[in-house]
Amino acid sequence: MIKLSGNPIVPGWYADPEARIFEGRYWIYPTYSAPYEEQRHLDAFHSADLVEWVKVPNILDMRDISWAWRALWAPSPIERGGKYYLYFAANDIQNNDELGGVGVAVSDGPEGPFRDALGKPLIDKFHNGAQPIDPHVFIDDDGTAYLYYGGWGRCNVVKLQDDMVSLGSFDDGSTYIDVTPDQFVEGPCMLKRNGLYYFMWAEGGWGTPDYSVAYACSESPLGPFNRVGKILQQNPDVATSAGHHGFLQVPGTDEWYIVYHRRPLTETDRNHRVLCIDRMEFAEDGSIIPVQITFEGVGERPIK
Template sequence: MKRALILALACGMAAGLQAQQVKQKAGNPVFPGWYADPEGIIYGNRYWIYPTYSAPYEKQVFMDAFSSPDLVNWTKHPRIIDTAAIKWARRAMWAPSVIEKDGKYFLFFGANDIQSDNEKGGIGLAVADKPEGPYKDYLGKPLVDKFYNGAQPIDQFVFKDADGSYYLIYGGWRHCNIAKLKDDFTGFVPYEDGTLFKEITPEKYVEGPFMFIHNGKYYFMWSEGGWTGPDYSVAYAMADSPMGPFKRIDKILQQNAAIATGAGHHSIIKAPGKDEWYIIYHRRPLTEKDGNSRETCIDRLYFDENGLIKPVIITKEGVDKSPL
């Protein structure tokens, strides 16, 4: 009896220890549900992920957000914005990009999936007093509602440069534009030649732009291939300026046929005070054929001694706990 009790206690302790060890890893996906186009950011002492609610366009009428103190334990913040708050948006709200400025939280989004200049929709902007919202329409109309340089007004990313300037980088249909935002985000500052939108499209660009600075270099990243197919992937370029020119270097994120397909439309975050970089992206489980069956995952991002990005190893385990 005593031996059985000791054995039971030992098994219990082992199980508890195992559970504790498991909890040290986030696991992929990092939270349940179909979510895509995730943008990660750090606000204060929490990591945040703002994804697209992955569903048919007619049902894609709201957005949720998720926050975590350590990349492992995530809290869902439901319906931080929806089409009831954005009167001109009726469907296909996607690819949120977020930033804090002067104590306000701004959320850029695409809506309506417009196919021409004659349709209502494009890139909008919402504002809130807290990261979790609720977000309200900032302009009462789209910020970008036309096709400039052939770029569909979708897949927006707001980039803060080292000098404090803010840029909107966006574009679908294999074209990407960069525009300098006014200080109050109500419009754009013209370039020296009077234009508002400069094309910076690199080779094989399709959609999903993202930019960050590392060791003084501008890293420009984007998605290639078709979003519903297994060839969806992420490539990058480097330059000395956010204006480029950007020459494609290599593909660094793609499917692993043993784990998941369609890995793409990503964002990058860096842990403050540490040389730890993470890539947040969506992918499709091997069991799923529906184009909207996409899940949000996180894996590590590494650089080599020359500052080039190493190919990302996508995992089921995800990343280690990293408290802020």
């Protein structure tokens, strides 16, 4: 009998998951979903088969970030050169006079502990109208590292230098490029498949039932990104507020999974969000088939 993950996949309130494969295991890095003043740490989870998940508590603690004082969320990890870099948002700044934004921490392993790499935010101002939140790191096939981020309906991409803790510039000399697609709200995410760039993002309000995910495609990591349509949204018979996701690709295959948060039907508190996983499939023309959210989750899938 096939073992199933079930949804949610772990107990507790979590949101905004980023998913990776590190050291031969599946990893999920989520926000600890609580009122802003209580979002003071990050946990992670790893699995050998997508079904049994092991919690690694406190991979990053706000006490180790000198400039952060509330609202630690939306982690995005990546490995480069044997080091692990974790990009995150903190403080939920509302203008350029407040301290906060997107930070970066570093560790020797995927389990942490991560330590603030700069002693200050990596991005601490509004550029092109984008609130500096919800970072997503992406390394292209040519080794170029990009960081997508944004809230308040605007999205930027920046180029990371080889040290992964400083910003580079693009060919035109600019540092911040606006890549905002139609109906973008927050939560950018990028994957590459068959030479095509799939840019995804969250739409709607994170505290409302209509929170969802849409996508666009481009031949360039810089766009343009023309909205195709929704690929993840609520099902009134299963859960609401399905959005802000990450993804997993089984190495050496065209097998994909979407990791996301949603709100159980029994919950009304907007912070009561849970981690879920379902299959994400592509049609023959390369489009993403809208995901059906389930209670069952996915079957056991070890990495070979």
